[in-house]
Amino acid sequence: MNLPALQQKFVIHFGEMGARWGMNRTVGQIYAVLFLSENALCADEIVAALGVSRSNVSMGLKELQSWQLVQLEHQPGDRKDFFSTPDDLWQIVMTLVEQRKAREVDPTLTVLRDLQMDSDYNETNAFARGRIEEATRMIELFSRWYEDMRDVDIERLERLLTMGAAAQKVLNFKPRKKTKKRKEN
Amino acid sequence: MNLPALQQKFVIHFGEMGARWGMNRTVGQIYAVLFLSENALCADEIVAALGVSRSNVSMGLKELQSWQLVQLEHQPGDRKDFFSTPDDLWQIVMTLVEQRKAREVDPTLTVLRDLQMDSDYNETNAFARGRIEEATRMIELFSRWYEDMRDVDIERLERLLTMGAAAQKVLNFKPRKKTKKRKEN
DNA sequence: CTGAATTTTCAGTAAATTCTGAAATTACAG
DNA sequence: CTGTAATTTCAGAATTTACTGAAAATTCAG
Known part of the structure; x- marks a missing residue:
């Protein structure tokens, strides 16, 4: 090299x-x-x-x-x-996110929806069905959020991130859940 | 199978x-x-x-x-x-995010910081230095946001996502950037 | 057109990763 | 302890992925 x-x-x-x-x-x-x-x-x-x-x-x-x-x-x-590469780093990040979404989450959403259209979907055991539906809802939630946020530019993003974090702190008047998933290795 | x-x-x-x-x-x-x-x-x-x-x-x-x-x-x-697996899908998602961050972004931040500590960092050409610093800032921005959001629970998240998207729409009085990165294949 | 410059394709090879079965280790009931 | 059930390790085999060099295709100036 x-x-x-x-x-x-x-x-x-x-x-x-x-x-x-x-x-x-x-x-x-x-x-x-x-x-x-x-x-x-x-x-x-x-x-x-x-x-x-x-x-x-x-x-x-x-x-x-x-x-x-x-x-x-x-x-x-x-x-x-x-x-x-683009001069604008923010554009690079957004392209990466867009592409990974397209490769990693969109196909999963398609499969999940297909499963639910399947003729013997209702034969499937209720727990598995619940999991599938829950997963679908979760991905749809993120997808919708992503669509809304997609074209935001970086200056605005900084404000939104700050805002989101602040909002989270304000809403969070109840004590936080015990955080047990912090890794220490 | x-x-x-x-x-x-x-x-x-x-x-x-x-x-x-x-x-x-x-x-x-x-x-x-x-x-x-x-x-x-x-x-x-x-x-x-x-x-x-x-x-x-x-x-x-x-x-x-x-x-x-x-x-x-x-x-x-x-x-x-x-x-x-955990019953709570939201917890699963957060664990995934946490782990991928730990495997994909934290090491990069470490490397970027190390580079800037390097004795001959200032010999490096200015453009590359700018890129490295910009990337560092971007990752730090997301990391801080992530820290703030880490323990939010799912009901609260739905509100925040909605809020974020709404805020984005409100802030977005100027016309959006032309979206040229939509893929069609 | 022609032919030189450049890029792409692709078959074969090299390298990396994943998977297996057998052996070693661990865990624990009696 | 001992013996059995269960899990883990690991060397080699199988599979997958990445890389190369040579040949083919493309591009374009003249």
Whole structure:
């Protein structure tokens, strides 16, 4: 890997995280390199930075495009494709959230609804039915909230988050539930 | 797999999702079986339901315990371990969020802070430094919000979500940003 | 068109992860 | 203690996923 030591740490960390975020290591690393770069980079520059094969970078960039996490641009008089990440970090976060919702929660909601349409849904034991319905309601609640919040911009977000936290504190006149799920390892 | 057809669909779906959620297929399936079961189950019952090896179930249950997603109990006069999921779905969701935060965002915050402590941080190019600092701020913002919201219960949450969404609509007197990140595939 | 530059595809391989069965360990009733 | 039930560990096998290099396809200047 051919990068200043500090940036390399960042890139390696994002590689590890990428793996936990449904991409893979290389994809995470490509993203990290682009994220730290002021100007858009072409595939060969990424190859040089990461020391992986050209084809791997090509596939990684395709993956990032499918996540809409990366922008393709062209430079005058150059035939190569150049890639960059949005300047606005908040937009990046929202895209990530949108994509993960689409990949992780929407399909579940679809399955849950399908199950409830199933002809022998009512044969299923009542407890399982209750669980399925409860889960459906919970996901729908979040989905509706997400739809409402989707386009909020970052300045407004800071206000809303503060507001939400304050509201929570105000509403919370009863003593809090004992918090037993704090981890200590 | 030895389960009523409808429950089997549910279990298989959660297996696929489990894989996207940093567990693996079997772990997701074990969780799904427990989630749909009114009473706690022992390992052999899970083996029977899923048709995987006893040792695989053992490892899966250990993993679920490390996520604190599963409770171990004992039944009078029985030496086996029995496992169940919390009755309260909201608690399950919060545990998931807590755990994913601990696995996906906290380590990143640590790395970002470390980078900024690094002796040659100031040698790093200004753009990259800006990105790192911006990312740090964003994660800290969410972390603080999360801390405030962590122990809210579900009835209160419904109010807060509604409130948040309403607040967002009220604040949003300016026209919304053009939403260009909706995917259509 | 032609051909050089660039990107993409893909079959095969490498690497990583998951799963199993057998053996080891633990837990506890008698 | 002893013996049996139950759980865990772990080395190797099976499966899945990631990566590469070579070949194919695409793009576009001339």
